[in-house]
Amino acid sequence: xxxxxxxxxxxxxxxxxxxxxxxxxxxxxxxxxxxxxxxxxxxxxxxxxxxxxxxxxxxxxxxxxxxxxxxxxxxxxxxxxxxxxxxxxxxxxxxxxxxxxxxxxxxxxxxxxxxxxxxxxxxxxxxxxxxxxxxxxxxxxxxxxxxxxxxxxxxxxxxxxxxxxxxxxxxxxxxxxxxxxxxxxxxxxxxxxxxxxxxxxxxxxxxxxxxxxxxxxxxxxxxxxxxx
Numbered sequence: 618x619x620x621x622x623x624x625x626x627x628x629x630x631x632x633x634x635x636x637x638x639x640x641x642x643x644x645x646x647x648x649x650x651x652x653x654x655x656x657x658x659x660x661x662x663x664x665x666x667x668x669x670x671x672x673x674x675x676x677x678x679x680x681x682x683x684x685x686x687x688x689x690x691x692x693x694x695x696x697x698x699x700x701x702x703x704x705x706x707x708x709x710x711x712x713x714x715x716x717x718x719x720x721x722x723x724x725x726x727x728x729x730x731x732x733x734x735x736x737x738x739x740x741x742x743x744x745x746x747x748x749x750x751x752x753x754x755x756x757x758x759x760x761x762x763x764x765x766x767x768x769x770x771x772x773x774x775x776x777x778x779x780x781x782x783x784x785x786x787x788x789x790x791x792x793x794x795x796x797x798x799x800x801x802x803x804x805x806x807x808x809x810x811x812x813x814x815x816x817x818x819x820x821x822x823x824x825x826x827x828x829x830x831x832x833x834x835x836x837x838x839x840x841x842x843x844x845x
Contacts, residue, residue, distance in 0.1 A: 620769045624779045628786035637790025645789050648691040656685035662744070674743035675717050682709035694795060696788035700781030707774030711754045712744075719748035719758040724770045727762035 629639070659681035662674060669677065682705055689702035712718050720742075725734040737747050748755055757773040788794055 620763055620767050620771065621779070623767065624782060625786065628783040629790070631783065632787045632790030635787055635791055637787065637792070639790060641790040641792045641794075644792060645695075645794050647695070649688055652684050652688035652691075656681045656688060659684065664743075669743065671717070671741070671743050675712065678717070678744050679709060679713050682706075682712065695785065696794055697781035697783070697785030700784060701778050702781075704774040704777030704779075704781065707757050707777065708772055711758050711772065711774070714754055715746075715752045715758070717742065718745045718772070719752040719755055720745050720770055721748050721755070721758070721760040724760050724762040727764065728770050729765045729768045730770065 632639075632641075659677050662669065662677060685705050686702060686709065689698050689705060692698045693702060708718070720737065722734060725731070725737075734747075736742075737745065745759065748758060748760075752758065759770045759772050761771050761773070761776065763769040763771060785794070
């Protein structure tokens with residue numbers, strides 16, 4: 618959680634550095650926003666208040682990723698959500714394949730979490746477990762140590778999600794939350810900006826003849842009456 622807050626603060630600082638303002642969030646329209654808190658609650662599970670069994674905890678964790686993936690998919694046209702979707706998918710793949718998120722022992726030590734390491738060794742974990750030779754996809758599991766004062770171990774998927782959050786915040790502060798979308802509704806390439814409606818020809822004055830029709834009329838008036 619501390620790392621996430623740090624990322625958001627950094628994103629806001631970058632947004633200001635890029636000439637943006639927080640007022641840009643007034644233009645942000647997020648679809649299905651209520652899915653995000655549901656997914657986060659399912660993921661946090663608040664062990665201070667209840668302790669679900671390992672199987673239930675892992676099932677809720679996978680369900681949380683499914684909910685968050687739907688949320689990201691609904692907003693995939695907004696800047697950053699393509700990375701958020703990819704990072705969530707990476708984490709869900711690791712968790713569902715290994716029955717929880719494997720955590721590298723050395724990463725826990727390097728991040729200053731020896732207490733967490735001792736807890737996992739003696740009591741095991743619910744959502745997380747120490748990485749073993751039986752686990753797969755470990756390079757994208759929790760193997761990246763964030764040292765004190767943050768003291769956290771993250772996965773490659775987490776970093777991809779955080780990169781998407783930074784992208785979203787910076788672009789939104791600049792007032793262009795949809796500026797990244799490269800394809801229009803009809804498959805036309807739009808470049809870096811939103812689609813522009815093609816310019817319409819100026820309205821013709823009332824009573825003014827069409828140039829094409831006028832040319833045909835004049836041409837017809839010069840023809841011989843004996844043409845076949």
